[in-house]
């Protein structure tokens with residue numbers, strides 16, 4: 001471990017074949033390698049903010065001030081959340097500080113959601129889901145041209161969700177799920193559509209070690225439900241409910257449901273500590289998409305670029321982030337104010353809680369910043 005200006009870097013075990021090692025040390029501090037101070041159990045927030053800061057397209061959008069052209073002032077959060085997130089991302093990427101405090105952002109999110117105000121530990125997944133919703137509505141000013149008169153059910157549901165106003169956040173992070181219910185007696189199908197900013201997957205029961213593909217298979221395999229009001233049979237029937245992705249987003253966020261209510265123990269929340277194997281490269285989503293989307297020309301294979309980790313139990317835990325810097329083209333560990341090198345084989349661990357995948361090219365951001 002080497003400490004430069006108080007920032008700890010883990011020396012690579014083998015001298016790298018790339019220029020990164022030599023180019024990083026003279027910098028003292030690095031672009032996007034600024035830590036975030038813990039303001040009293042705010043590691044859940046810090047973990048998510050570092051994952052977002054390492055999303056090159058979002059970072060570029062903030063640093064280049066493009067977001068300023070699209071701020072909505074007529075929504076619940078008045079454009080304040082994107083302003084604070086953008087201000088923080090700029091500071092994280094100006095390369096001047098070894099760590100900073102995200103007090104202004106924390107104040108703003110605390111104003112709109114009480115649970116983020118106090119010093120209690122919160123769930124990073126809940127924070128991410130709410131933050132995405134706020135960021136989307138803060139930037140929801142893009143008009144959608146109506147190209148055709150007749151649109152399909154999936155497009156109609158998308159339009160119902162966006163109210164014909166879209167955002168860069170929507171384009172980057174939001175997908176759409178198709179839920180099909182099929183009567184086992186008459187085979188009548190009924191489909192509904194819902195937008196999502198992340199997938200929430202169950203872990204297989206009774207398995208200490210599992211694969212991400214197992215969780216995906218479970219989620220998308222379909223389940224038998226009872227007492228469905230079949231519109232065709234006009235009576236209650238058994239039916240098969242099946243999920244398929246009808247729109248894959250460029251950034252696919254996958255949440256692992258590690259916390260659950262233990263019904264055998266007064267319903268207290270406990271944590272599943274399963275070791276989950278997940279691919280760093282080539283996560284194939286083809287098996288899980290609806291037929292119409294499978295014909296669309298968008299890529300369906302994803303690369304991992306960030307992980308929000310949770311260590312410990314429900315009562316006492318700690319969050320960190322592992323992120324692949326698009327600037328240095330390697331992995332770093334963000335543990336509140338400390339940023340250190342991370343060897344690629346250590347990215348997969350039993351602490352993995354939220355996975356950030358993308359099919360976008362790993363474009364190095366922020367060349368436009370005056371550094």
Ligand SMILES: [Zn+2]
Pocket residue numbers: 183184185186187188230231232233234237
């Ligand atoms: Zn039926």
